[in-house]
Amino acid sequence: MAASSSIVELLAFSILLFLCSSSSAQSFRPKALVAPVTKDASTLQYLTRINQRSPLVPVNLVLHLGGEILWVDCDGKYVSSSYRPVRCRSAQCSLARSIACGDCYSAPRPGCNNNTCGTFPYNPISLTSTSGELAEDVVSVASTDGSTPGRPAAVSRFLFTCAPAFLLKGLAKGATGIAGLGRAKVGIPSQFSSGFSFRRKFAICLTSSTGVVFYGDGPYNFLPNVDASKLLTYTPLLINPVSNAGASSAGQPSSEYFIGVKSIQIGDKEVKLNTSLLTIDADGKGGTKISTVNPYTVMETSIFKAVTAAFVKEAAARNITRTAAPVSPFEVCFGAENILSTRVGPSVPWITLVLGGQGAKWTITGANSMVDLRDSGKNVLCLAVLDGGRNPGASIVIGGYQMEDNLLQFDLEGSRLGFSSTLLGRQTNCANFNFTSSA
Numbered sequence: 036m037a038a039s040s041s042i043v044e045l046l047a048f049s050i051l052l053f054l055c056s057s058s059s060a061q062s063f064r065p066k067a068l069v070a071p072v073t074k075d076a077s078t079l080q081y082l083t084r085i086n087q088r089s090p091l092v093p094v095n096l097v098l099h100l101g102g103e104i105l106w107v108d109c110d111g112k113y114v115s116s117s118y119r120p121v122r123c124r125s126a127q128c129s130l131a132r133s134i135a136c137g138d139c140y141s142a143p144r145p146g147c148n149n150n151t152c153g154t155f156p157y158n159p160i161s162l163t164s165t166s167g168e169l170a171e172d173v174v175s176v177a178s179t180d181g182s183t184p185g186r187p188a189a190v191s192r193f194l195f196t197c198a199p200a201f202l203l204k205g206l207a208k209g210a211t212g213i214a215g216l217g218r219a220k221v222g223i224p225s226q227f228s229s230g231f232s233f234r235r236k237f238a239i240c241l242t243s244s245t246g247v248v249f250y251g252d253g254p255y256n257f258l259p260n261v262d263a264s265k266l267l268t269y270t271p272l273l274i275n276p277v278s279n280a281g282a283s284s285a286g287q288p289s290s291e292y293f294i295g296v297k298s299i300q301i302g303d304k305e306v307k308l309n310t311s312l313l314t315i316d317a318d319g320k321g322g323t324k325i326s327t328v329n330p331y332t333v334m335e336t337s338i339f340k341a342v343t344a345a346f347v348k349e350a351a352a353r354n355i356t357r358t359a360a361p362v363s364p365f366e367v368c369f370g371a372e373n374i375l376s377t378r379v380g381p382s383v384p385w386i387t388l389v390l391g392g393q394g395a396k397w398t399i400t401g402a403n404s405m406v407d408l409r410d411s412g413k414n415v416l417c418l419a420v421l422d423g424g425r426n427p428g429a430s431i432v433i434g435g436y437q438m439e440d441n442l443l444q445f446d447l448e449g450s451r452l453g454f455s456s457t458l459l460g461r462q463t464n465c466a467n468f469n470f471t472s473s474a
Contacts, residue, residue: 040301064231065178065188067251071470072098074243074435079149079330080160081241081435082207083214083248086175086187087195088115098248099159100327101291102215103280104131104175105223106156109146109197111211117191120148121169127194128152131221132168132287144169146197157196157280158213159328160205167196176227178190181254181262183472190230194221216248217290218447219340220275225447235447238264240458240465241327241439247468255442257458257467263442266461268319269455270294270392272445277319278429289319292445295391296323296431296451297336301345302384308341312389312430321430323388325443327453329434331364331406333423338430343367344387346418349384358415362408365417372407373414381405381416398456401406405439440464 057367072083081098087262094107107113121127123136124161135153143149150171170281177184206213215222216237222236229306233251240246240255240263249255253264262400275289299306312335315322334342343366347357350369358368375382388397405416419436442465444453456465 037368047256047378051313059219062366063178063186063188065185065251066225066233067177067179067181067249067253068231069179069184070176070186070248071448072239072241072246072248073369074241074246076395077204078160079435080207080210081246081327083209085214087172087193088113089117089173091173094211096214097160097206097210098239098327099213099215099217100325101217101289102157102159102213103155103217103219103224104156104194104196104215104221104292105212106198106202106215107212108200108203109168112191112202113145113146113197115172116147117173118125119171119192120145121152121171121194122152123152125152126172128169128327132170132219135166137166137168146199154196154201155202155280156196156213158202158205161202163202163204165199167198167200170197174392176250179249181249181264183469187233188231190226193226193230198234214272215290216286218292219290222290224445226354227251228447229242236444238444238453239327239438239443240442242465243410243439243471246439246465247470255444255446255464257463258469259467261458261461261463261464263446263455263458263463263465264453266442266455266458267444268392268395268397269451270390270395270397272447273315273322273391274450274451274454275315275319275324276317278311279319291468292325292452293322294325294326294355296388297391298389299342300387300389301342302349304345304349306341306345307388308338314340319428320428322427323431323433323436327435327438329432331419331421331436333415333427333432333434335420335430337429338419339422342420343418346384348384349358353382353384354467355383361415362417364413364421365419366422368408368415371407371414371416374405377401379457381407383416392451399437399452400457402457402459403439403441406436412457
């Protein structure tokens with residue numbers, strides 16, 4: 036049965052490759068694509084922008100690294116002459132791993148058609164899932180040579196889900212859906228790869244202002260002439276065998292990205308942990324996930340306590356004193372008096388994630404470990420790590436703040452993550468991609 040399912044999925048993916056390639060046949064073949072990523076100050080969510088529909092309109096989407104598919108609100112002003120609902124039992128429906136079939140008992144419109152493939156879009160902020168209509172429409176973003184944006188590149192039959200407006204609850208103001216960058220064959224990276232015949236790779240470089248997402252391989256150039264693709268260390272991407280999406284079928288693996296943290300060091304000292312929590316069990320629990328919808332890193336309680344205790348001890352050795360009162364949502368804060376500033380952030384003990392691979396280590400410096408609250412009237416800096424409770428899904432979730440000014444490349448074909456660690460030491464950052472010029 037599993038072999039039969041794999042054959043059907045392979046056939047469906049081959050058909051999608053043909054459809055996407057055919058739909059892009061009249062346009063040029065870019066080697067990579069690029070889109071901006073901004074951070075919403077109110078929700079701390081990261082947003083990207085695509086152009087969709089006929090005629091094209093800009094669409095703002097919350098970036099969900101592990102999201103299975105692009106979904107947008109179709110209850111609003113969705114007007115497009117190129118919208119096509121996907122029919123039940125079609126190749127595209129199989130590719131989306133759906134066996135649902137739906138009808139609509141009102142006038143046909145985007146999101147409301149008969150004999151259409153049903154999917155279950157998921158909002159990772161409100162933790163809500165509902166039914167939606169699988170569809171195709173034009174999606175366009177800028178091409179790139181790795182240094183500047185180029186001419187627009189479009190896929191005319193890009194798969195996405197039409198969702199009801201209530202699913203937008205909790206998303207940043209102006210967002211009309213979710214940009215799913217997950218491992219699924221209908222994820223945005225895979226569809227762009229199929230449409231333009233480049234490798235299934237993408238890279239994100241987040242920042243507190245305007246960062247960037249690249250679809251395709253490097254170079255990934257940042258001013259002043261730093262190619263971040265040459266700075267990468269690699270570690271395997273792990274597959275969680277159990278999906279935690281809002282609605283998923285039995286046996287469906289997760290579309291989210293996991294890596295193998297073997298140990299954690301504070302300074303140069305290893306933290307004593309229950310290492311069984313660092314592996315993914317048969318129920319899909321445990322392990323380390325990378326997430327753009329978590330603003331800060333979250334750790335299972337015993338890991339959190341061990342890491343924060345070790346951090347406080349190492350900080351004290353530098354005459355950095357923990358304050359008595361926490362500052363929500365942070366539990367561990369320090370007086371700012373003895374914390375110096377450096378190129379890579381506040382001068383505090385570095386946190387090192389020792390990863391699977393040949394000596395792979397992800398170093399988290401003060402720029403990514405400490406949140407400076409002095410602008411809010413509090414003379415403290417807080418450790419940007421939160422307690423996730425005793426029984427979370429993943430034992431460690433690496434949040435967006437820890438990724439800022441680090442370039443992360445997700446190689447879906449090679450099943451590996453490339454990471455730069457902080458770019459600040461290279462005298463650049465993720466806001467230094469040149470969006471103001473054209474190739």
